[in-house]
Amino acid sequence: MATIYEVSKLAGVSLATVSRVINNTATVREATRERVEKAMRELGYQPNTMAQSLASNRSNSVGVVVSELNGPFYGTLLSEIEKAFRAVGKHVVFAASHSDQAIEQQSIEFLKSRRVDALILHVESVSDEYLAKLNQTDCPVIILNRDVPALEKQCITLNNRLGGYLAAHYLLQLGHRDIAYIAGPQWKSDARDRYLGHCDALREAGIEPNPELFYEGDFQETGGTQGFLALQQKAIAFSAVVCGNDEMAAGVIAEAHDQDIDIPEKLSIIGFDNVNFSHYVYPKLTTIDYPIASMGQMAAHWILQHVYQQKTPPLQQLFEPKLVIRDSTTHYDDNCAKNSP
Amino acid sequence: MATIYEVSKLAGVSLATVSRVINNTATVREATRERVEKAMRELGYQPNTMAQSLASNRSNSVGVVVSELNGPFYGTLLSEIEKAFRAVGKHVVFAASHSDQAIEQQSIEFLKSRRVDALILHVESVSDEYLAKLNQTDCPVIILNRDVPALEKQCITLNNRLGGYLAAHYLLQLGHRDIAYIAGPQWKSDARDRYLGHCDALREAGIEPNPELFYEGDFQETGGTQGFLALQQKAIAFSAVVCGNDEMAAGVIAEAHDQDIDIPEKLSIIGFDNVNFSHYVYPKLTTIDYPIASMGQMAAHWILQHVYQQKTPPLQQLFEPKLVIRDSTTHYDDNCAKNSP
């Protein structure tokens, strides 16, 4: 593989000049540039990125760590990030923590050891302090789906509260009054915010949230099923159930099928995230769209701008969810048997 | 960040010795090794991977290119590959071709410019010749889900024909005789093989495959829907339909719902791949499991063994699919209205 030295010899210029045309780092006379480019072409020259990195103290690569890769969510994220960086010749190296708390921090360190120029993190278990410290080293960090006060300029988040509001508001609009809620783990801020938005909408409609209609699940399909069963045990009936995410909504739907409950006629169900399988469930799931692709893109833009000094469209930190109406919800009907024991 | 030089000074040894303890590359007296290790710990030393790569001509990273990242398939693949390599301190950098023919080759070149030690490819559009040439350079290639004759030792594939056989065989066993087939694009060898297996089972049962019961789809959900509609137009009735993949099966199920056709009572449906949403469709999809996780792991093992000289479990190139029985299939029943105009 040809080196910069051979190029310089063939073009009859110095190493420095070749480097200049490679990096556009100083003005080079047009004639010279052309001679160099010709030489590069003839030799099929490709800069050795390792040498570049070593000399410039820049790896031209960014790291991404996500908690899970199997799910319907992170593929889209990674895909978008990679696309954005490749367009400017930067590589992305990634690690998955496989939802393991111990591995998460280790993943970050692992990528740092690769001297990535920046890190995009979608993580849950590491502490705010750790993230703040990390950012102070040499490696800017941008954080998805989480608010770290010390890093407020570098967090890209969804307005989860608004999302929760939109879901409940839609159901209220359809005439539902007794709306059950199957939440995600309440130690997670997004799960909490979604429920807060839910309560906002209820109160706005003059309804006080009823603890009897609340169940704390685990964001998994089975959690949805269990939540639905638990809610049915209670004394109070409901005509709709909103879930903290689509997986749990799928769990509810599955159980409803088992019990021969017609959806949406007897029970309206609404999810959250709009993951890629949400239109494979039957009936197709009404849900709240989480614009993960745009958020990934924005993370890339932030780094492009702040780390690589590239021009990008204006940055945005807070994203708005949108209601996606499909077939799992319908008007409240007095005749509909409310769901209760 | 501490360098190897500082470590050597603190430990009172030469650069070379420190390098030796880092790489276990020659015998170092126990006392010396300990002094060096202590120094490394005290300085929080981490080798600079760029410098290592430059000097050793090894990047300690492997590249992965996949055609798509959104789908339900590649996340699992990447996840498994990353896990295997991280365990031995190797990084993985990836690129997605976003199903774009032009980008695919460019993605490969992009990763090669990063001097990856090896490449794992799940690609369709580049030619066999290109792959063979690629492998001859400096960069071993391992290929997933595709047979490249010139690289037969480096291809990891699924026995698609067996998979097709298993699906049809199961339906025959259930008593179905008129079985429609919605295939993937027949220029793809996996799509072809699956159908061949289907025919194998039919002939084994003394049934000659009927071209009227065959439709060539596109592996997409909409293709399944269109295929189902097209098959219904034909003069011949069928009691079951097998699809070249799960997406198309989902399309058939959606259309069946629209037409109020009971599944599986009136129509049995079977997919292929066992993607992560296959149990979210209703009824849960009977399908053929594609062991993508094991295959990704095997790709990693191959590289670990041949490129990094690590010991691994024995390698395996051909994987066997398995029938996964769920709720979209049932016994053939004479009373069942066959599907026809």
Add this chain to the structure above:
DNA sequence: TTGTAAGCGTTATCAC
């Protein structure tokens, strides 16, 4: 505008 030369932090080849 172009050239010279000193790094960048390792590994690897010699000697000792």
Add this chain to the structure above:
DNA sequence: GTGATAACGCTTACAA
């Protein structure tokens, strides 16, 4: 066993 020292291929002052 250990230590000098020359690569590795590039960037980047500093000169010219």
